[in-house]
Amino acid sequence: xxxxxxxxxxxxxxxxxxxxxxxxxxxxxxxxxxxxxxxxxxxxxxxxxxxxxxxxxxxxxxxxxxxxxxxxxxxxxxxxxxxxxxxxxxxxxxxxxxxxxxxxxxxxxxxxxxxxxxxxxxxxxxxxxxxxxxxxxxxxxxxxxxxxxxxxxxxxxxxxxxxxxxxxxxxxxxxxxxxxxxxxxxxxxxxxxxxxxxxxxxxxxxx
Amino acid sequence: xxxxxxxxxxxxxxxxxxxxxxxxxxxxxxxxxxxxxxxxxxxxxxxxxxxxxxxxxxxxxxxxxxxxxxxxxxxxxxxxxxxxxxxxxxxxxxxxxxxxxxxxxxxxxxxxxxxxxxxxxxxxxxxxxxxxxxxxxxxxxxxxxxxxxxxxxxxxxxxxxxxxxxxxxxxxxxxxxxxxxxxxxxxxxxxxxxxxxxxxxxxxxxx
DNA sequence: GTTATATTTAATAGCTCTATTAATTGGCTA
DNA sequence: TAGCCAATTAATAGAGCTATTAAATATAAC
Numbered sequence: 001x002x003x004x005x006x007x008x009x010x011x012x013x014x015x016x017x018x019x020x021x022x023x024x025x026x027x028x029x030x031x032x033x034x035x036x037x038x039x040x041x042x043x044x045x046x047x048x049x050x051x052x053x054x055x056x057x058x059x060x061x062x063x064x065x066x067x068x069x070x071x072x073x074x075x076x077x078x079x080x081x082x083x084x085x086x087x088x089x090x091x092x093x094x095x096x097x098x099x100x101x102x103x104x105x106x107x108x109x110x111x112x113x114x115x116x117x118x119x120x121x122x123x124x125x126x127x128x129x130x131x132x133x134x135x136x137x138x139x140x141x142x143x144x145x146x147x148x149x150x151x152x153x154x155x156x157x158x159x160x161x162x163x164x165x166x167x168x169x170x171x172x173x174x175x176x177x178x179x180x181x182x183x184x185x186x187x188x189x190x191x192x193x194x195x196x197x198x199x200x201x202x203x204x205x206x207x
Numbered sequence: 208x209x210x211x212x213x214x215x216x217x218x219x220x221x222x223x224x225x226x227x228x229x230x231x232x233x234x235x236x237x238x239x240x241x242x243x244x245x246x247x248x249x250x251x252x253x254x255x256x257x258x259x260x261x262x263x264x265x266x267x268x269x270x271x272x273x274x275x276x277x278x279x280x281x282x283x284x285x286x287x288x289x290x291x292x293x294x295x296x297x298x299x300x301x302x303x304x305x306x307x308x309x310x311x312x313x314x315x316x317x318x319x320x321x322x323x324x325x326x327x328x329x330x331x332x333x334x335x336x337x338x339x340x341x342x343x344x345x346x347x348x349x350x351x352x353x354x355x356x357x358x359x360x361x362x363x364x365x366x367x368x369x370x371x372x373x374x375x376x377x378x379x380x381x382x383x384x385x386x387x388x389x390x391x392x393x394x395x396x397x398x399x400x401x402x403x404x405x406x407x408x409x410x411x412x413x414x
Numbered sequence: 415g416t417t418a419t420a421t422t423t424a425a426t427a428g429c430t431c432t433a434t435t436a437a438t439t440g441g442c443t444a
Numbered sequence: 445t446a447g448c449c450a451a452t453t454a455a456t457a458g459a460g461c462t463a464t465t466a467a468a469t470a471t472a473a474c
Binding site: 424444 | 445446447448449450451452453454455456457458459460461462463464465466467468469470471472473474
Binding site for chain 2: 023024025027028102105107108109111112113115118119122156159160162163164166167168170171173174175176177178192193196199200203204206
């Protein structure tokens with residue numbers, strides 16, 4: 001049905017699998033369906049990746065790593081004010097999710113249901129760069145000392161940002177269904193909420 | 208293994224099914240396992256509920272309805288200030304999720320993957336009580352007019368509250384895994400975030 | 415105590431899924 | 445062209461799942 005050409009079949013399988021896992025989760029996606037959509041025999045999926053678990057973990061690890069490393073990477077900016085850094089972090093995180101709207105739900109689902117996977121992932125991730133965390137913490141402390149922020153913990157800012165942004169994308173299909181939004185209005189809603197989420201965080205920090 | 212007595216077997220099956228569906232989702236839960244945990248023959252599950260879909264929908268509809276009706280019900284308070292009403296709504300929503308921590312993820316997962324279910328649910332729900340929405344909107348307008356709130360839409364307050372609270376519970380297992388929290392520290396985190404989420408919303412509204 | 419009714423079980427048909435194995439095809443090289 | 449290796453397929457074992465059917469057991473009614 002969905003045969004792709006001019007890509008190696010191994011790559012095609014990976015891409016099809018990623019799409020299907022994101023749409024339907026691990027359990028509801030079968031190697032049989034992956035093969036059907038990729039346009040190859042089902043045994044080929046196992047030839048390249050041996051097990052369904054292997055295939056899934058290959059994809060999942062890459063995506064999970066991306067989410068995390070993005071959080072660090074989005075903070076490599078020098079000479080702007082703290083609140084501009086916060087704005088940039090929120091927007092950058094939001095944009096990442098806009099490009100990967102189904103990822104938060106997949107991550108939440110698969111890690112809730114198989115917490116032991118989280119242990120493996122945790123070991124494979126580079127540790128949270130304490131240097132970065134410390135630096136941001138110092139900047140925040142300075143903001144507080146100079147009266148530009150209320151007394152607040154950095155971790156709470158991060159948790160608020162992540163739950164707010166990821167929560168929106170995880171609940172978006174429901175909001176769409178209830179509010180009966182078409183694609184155009186969904187885009188508008190997202191553009192609007194991007195600004196609102198920035199506002200929520202900035203007001204949260206404001207003294 | 209988990210045989211329960213002194214309840215009708217039909218009720219036991221319902222309770223076991225609810226627990227398993229919440230833990231593992233629809234697809235990963237089998238009627239075979241439900242029967243095993245309930246301590247009865249697998250055919251009995253189908254005797255009472257005919258299909259797995261039926262059983263799931265019975266449970267899911269009840270839970271979904273609860274989530275919605277709670278949102279309305281938590282707003283039947285007369286003589287307190289608007290910001291106290293907001294605080295109460297956020298805390299009450301948070302507490303509901305504390306008692307049903309796995310529900311948001313189940314709802315998000317199953318409705319994302321089967322959007323047609325959402326249509327059925329939508330019809331079965333009582334329509335959003337416009338009277339309530341209008342009344343709150345009027346109160347908010349008055350707050351804005353009198354300078355106690357900045358110019359803001361009611362729907363944005365609601366979206367912020369729901370994504371913030373539900374997002375936290377959906378991501379909690381991940382936070383637990385990453386931060387290595389035991390049960391005690393998880394409780395502390397939740398108690399803390401309950402206050403923070405109130406603060407986030409109140410600051411979001413503040414002029 | 416017998417009969418009707420509700421509850422529960424055993425057995426099984428019919429699927430679909432994962433994973434493996436052996437055979438087939440196709441391209442490249444010597 | 446023969447031979448090697450990678451890519452691909454056909455076939456299938458073995459398992460689990462849903463749903464149904466018929467039989468067995470318990471419960472209540474008369």
